[in-house]
Amino acid sequence: MFNKIAIFGVGLIGGSFALALKKAHAVKQIVGVGRTAAALERARELGILDAIGTSVAEAVMGADLVLIAAPVAQTGAILAAIEPHLQPGTVVTDAGSTKADVVAAARHALGAKIGQFVPGHPIAGRELNGPDAAIDHLYVGKKVVLAPLPENTPQDIARVAQAWILCGAIIHELTPEKHDCVFAAVSHLPHLLAYALVDDIAKKPHADLLFQYAASGFRDFTRIAGSSPEMWRDISLANQAALLYELDAYMLQLSRLRGWLAEGDGSAIEAVYANAQHARQNWLRAIETAESQKNIQGGD
Amino acid sequence: MFNKIAIFGVGLIGGSFALALKKAHAVKQIVGVGRTAAALERARELGILDAIGTSVAEAVMGADLVLIAAPVAQTGAILAAIEPHLQPGTVVTDAGSTKADVVAAARHALGAKIGQFVPGHPIAGRELNGPDAAIDHLYVGKKVVLAPLPENTPQDIARVAQAWILCGAIIHELTPEKHDCVFAAVSHLPHLLAYALVDDIAKKPHADLLFQYAASGFRDFTRIAGSSPEMWRDISLANQAALLYELDAYMLQLSRLRGWLAEGDGSAIEAVYANAQHARQNWLRAIETAESQKNIQGGD
Numbered sequence: 001m002f003n004k005i006a007i008f009g010v011g012l013i014g015g016s017f018a019l020a021l022k023k024a025h026a027v028k029q030i031v032g033v034g035r036t037a038a039a040l041e042r043a044r045e046l047g048i049l050d051a052i053g054t055s056v057a058e059a060v061m062g063a064d065l066v067l068i069a070a071p072v073a074q075t076g077a078i079l080a081a082i083e084p085h086l087q088p089g090t091v092v093t094d095a096g097s098t099k100a101d102v103v104a105a106a107r108h109a110l111g112a113k114i115g116q117f118v119p120g121h122p123i124a125g126r127e128l129n130g131p132d133a134a135i136d137h138l139y140v141g142k143k144v145v146l147a148p149l150p151e152n153t154p155q156d157i158a159r160v161a162q163a164w165i166l167c168g169a170i171i172h173e174l175t176p177e178k179h180d181c182v183f184a185a186v187s188h189l190p191h192l193l194a195y196a197l198v199d200d201i202a203k204k205p206h207a208d209l210l211f212q213y214a215a216s217g218f219r220d221f222t223r224i225a226g227s228s229p230e231m232w233r234d235i236s237l238a239n240q241a242a243l244l245y246e247l248d249a250y251m252l253q254l255s256r257l258r259g260w261l262a263e264g265d266g267s268a269i270e271a272v273y274a275n276a277q278h279a280r281q282n283w284l285r286a287i288e289t290a291e292s293q294k295n296i297q298g299g300d
Numbered sequence: 301m302f303n304k305i306a307i308f309g310v311g312l313i314g315g316s317f318a319l320a321l322k323k324a325h326a327v328k329q330i331v332g333v334g335r336t337a338a339a340l341e342r343a344r345e346l347g348i349l350d351a352i353g354t355s356v357a358e359a360v361m362g363a364d365l366v367l368i369a370a371p372v373a374q375t376g377a378i379l380a381a382i383e384p385h386l387q388p389g390t391v392v393t394d395a396g397s398t399k400a401d402v403v404a405a406a407r408h409a410l411g412a413k414i415g416q417f418v419p420g421h422p423i424a425g426r427e428l429n430g431p432d433a434a435i436d437h438l439y440v441g442k443k444v445v446l447a448p449l450p451e452n453t454p455q456d457i458a459r460v461a462q463a464w465i466l467c468g469a470i471i472h473e474l475t476p477e478k479h480d481c482v483f484a485a486v487s488h489l490p491h492l493l494a495y496a497l498v499d500d501i502a503k504k505p506h507a508d509l510l511f512q513y514a515a516s517g518f519r520d521f522t523r524i525a526g527s528s529p530e531m532w533r534d535i536s537l538a539n540q541a542a543l544l545y546e547l548d549a550y551m552l553q554l555s556r557l558r559g560w561l562a563e564g565d566g567s568a569i570e571a572v573y574a575n576a577q578h579a580r581q582n583w584l585r586a587i588e589t590a591e592s593q594k595n596i597q598g599g600d
Contacts, residue, residue, distance in 0.1 A: 123515050143513065172513075185501055186514040190521045192557060193493060195576040200553045201485055202579035211583045213443065213472075214486040215423050220520040221490045225580050229573035233566050240561060247558055251551065253500045257492060258547055261540060266533050273529035276495040279502035280525050283511045 002027040002163065006059040006066045008078050010034050010043040012126060013095045014069030015134025018048045020167035023136045033059045034070075043131040057085040065091050065163055072096040073234040076105030079117070083110050093120045093160045097183065097231075098238040099147045099176035115151035118160045119176060120144060121183075122169060127226050140168030141291075147176040184242035189250060191232050192243070194225040302327040302463065306353065306363040308378050310334050310343040312426060313395045314369030315434025318348045320467035323436045333359045334370075343431040357385040365391050365463055372396040373534040376405030379417070383410050393420045393460045397483065397531075398538040399447045399476035415451035418460045419476060420444060421483075422469060427526050440468030441591075447476040484542035489550060491532050492543070494525040 005021065007014040010032040021027045032049040033056060034040050040052045053059030060066060060082055068078050075094055082092065092110075096102045099119050106117045124142040126133055144164040148157045161171045174182065201210050236243055260268040305321065307314040310332040321327045332349040333356060334340050340352045353359030360366060360382055368378050375396055382392065392410075396402045399419050406417045424442040426433055444464040448457045461471045474482065501510050536543055560568040 123513065125517075143515075145513070178509075182510055182513050185504070185510050186518050190497065190518055193497065193554075194521060195573045196553050196557055197490065197493065197550065198576035198580050199572045200550055202575060204485070207579070209478075210482055210485050211579075211586070213423065213445070213482050214583065215443075217425075217524045218486050218490055219584075220523045221494060222576075222580055223520045224517045225573075225576045226584075227577070229570050229577050232573055233570040236561060236569055237564055237566050240564065244558065244561055247554065247561070250497065250500055251554055251558070253496050254493075254547065254551055254554075257496055258544065258551070261536060261544055261547070264537060264540065266537050269536055270529050270533040272499045273495045273525075273532050275502060276498035276522075276525045277527070277529050279507070279511075280498050280522055283514065284519075284526075286511070 002064045004029045004031065004063045005163075006031045006033065006053065006063040007049075008033045008059075008066065008068045008082075009070030009074075010040060010048060010134075011069065011130050012128060012133040012138070013122065013124075014067060015043055015046070015048045015131045016124075016136065016138035017067055017069065017095075017122075017163075017167060018043075019134055019136035020139055021163065022047070024166045026163075026166045031059045031063070039131055043134075046131055046134070048131055048134055056081045060085045060090065061087070063090050065093070065159065067163075068092065068094040068096075071231055071234055072098055072102065072238050075102050076109050079106050079109035083113060086110070086113050086116060088116075090116060091156045091159050092117045093146075093163075095120060095122055096238075097121060097187070097235045099145075099179040101238040103147070103149065103176045114149065115153065116156065117149070118152050118157050119147040119149070120160060120164070121147070121179065122164065124169075127223070129228060137168065139164065142169050143172050144169040145172045145174050145179055147174055147179050180239050180242045181245075184239050184246045188232075188235055188239055188243050189246045191224050191227065192236060192247065193250070194222045195229075195232070198222050198225045302364045304329045304331065304363045305463075306331045306333065306359040306366045307349075308333045308359075308366070308368045308382075309370030309374075310340060310348060310434075311369065311430050312428060312433040312438070313422065313424075314367060315343055315346070315348045315431045316424075316436065316438035317367055317369065317395075317422075317463075317467060318343075319434055319436035320439055321463065322347070324466045326463075326466045331359045331363070339431055343434075346431055346434070348431055348434055356381045360385045360390065361387070363390050365393070365459065367463075368392065368394040368396075371531055371534055372398055372402065372538050375402050376409050379406050379409035383413060386410070386413050386416060388416075390416060391456045391459050392417045393463075395420060395422055396538075397421060397487070397535045399445075399474075399479040401538040403447070403449065403476045414449065415453065416456065417449070418452050418457050419447040419449070420460060420464070421447070421479065422464065424469075427523070429528060437468065439464065442469050443472050444469040445472045445474050445479055447474055447479050480539050480542045481545075484539055484546045488532075488535055488539055488543050489546045491524050491527065492536060492547065493550070494522045495529075495532070498522050498525045 018030045029050045031051045031053045032040050033053040043049045122144045124138050318330045329350045331351045331353045332340050333353040343349045422444045424438050
């Protein structure tokens, strides 16, 4: 049970966290802080917030837990604003899609209080943003990756984990570096590739004709290109090194395929396509198995 | 009303065509021809076929319409087998995903009878294959692109269009060359890109860890990599020139993005992401508008 939770950034991610904890009757008071008064007022209307913080000091005062769910580029500034008011007994976590840069910003901003910051990343989302998009079941059955620091106490890590478990999530742990490498490959690169394709097509002189014949395969392939450009610009830059590494590997893969296509080497092309189909089928099967076991073990 | 339709290749595409025409009471007899006796027998059990052709000659004899719905690489061989038995009054069409190569193969196989071949491409599909995947409403509201030849009579083009309209489809016309350029960009390239990404990840030493954190964005981005590798190898090779052209444009786009990412040029990256998001939103809105107008006009 939490007495007071402060949330910086009350949109889809922060708002859904609040709604899930309220549904679980796990928190007495949730205070919100954000850039725009209208969004905070809306969050209070929707029952996400009990109160709007009038200052960072007041919001953080007496909080068991602080969640930073703002765009990742703002994490450092928010932590710097929190630091002077951060009392012993308060744990701070975040929901950023990258971790190494957040850890670096946190060390800079929090200094000797770095042990009170437990980095986190919930693997959940919707295409909608803002407090109106928040739902109480966003995290049910979803992974939350914690990337604890050597300075964190087991108690503080457990407190953050407990909050997410109360939201219905499953806790995983990765180092910040490993986290960023993994998500560069399976999330950040696909976003870049989808944005790149839609922009490429949209800039062609006959773009209207092309879009007219784009069908469901194209729609699904490019769904992630409907995400917030500002957010994904920040993620791309925040995870620059790992994303460049994955992009280079992918461009090498495309060069190989280009060569085989130019040579008409059907066997080599089919080998790539077949390996991909096979790997994807195995992946989907593994997900389904995990889902069914979760149900057997009494999850909902 | 059709007296007899012969279908070469009774899987998802050919089977759904048959079921839709039967549902519309638009055909007296459907005869199937295929590589495997078991699939044809299954199609008859499912009510897709009235009869299994014992020979190409018998299947084609007296048919108003012949549909070739086999893998695109087999179209030439099937047309060559049909040619000696092709009588005046029979129109042949196909369902191949590429058109310029099909037209070249048809000219070679049919010679002076080329006027009886009206190339076509239904823009519809499912992730399942074979006669069991066939459904009577696969084409409802979907586009069918016809790519008529100068040698086709308006009557023959109209007969093929009529069959697809009876299936619920909407007829579009493109030249074979234009067709291939359009689908290289909005379908064939995305397939290659999705296969390339999954294969790239699957071959990494820590592939298991990566797949463990792949989520819904990755699932949708790679859905088309679940498609038949054999079919997409054939399509890639059949549309080699247009696909190489689109792949080169895309690789250039990735090189530009790589440069901006390496330089940390957030504005340039955001401009691409924002343009893509905007273009995709416009495209989805245009689709929705078209859908709602179709409903107003009395479609189902």
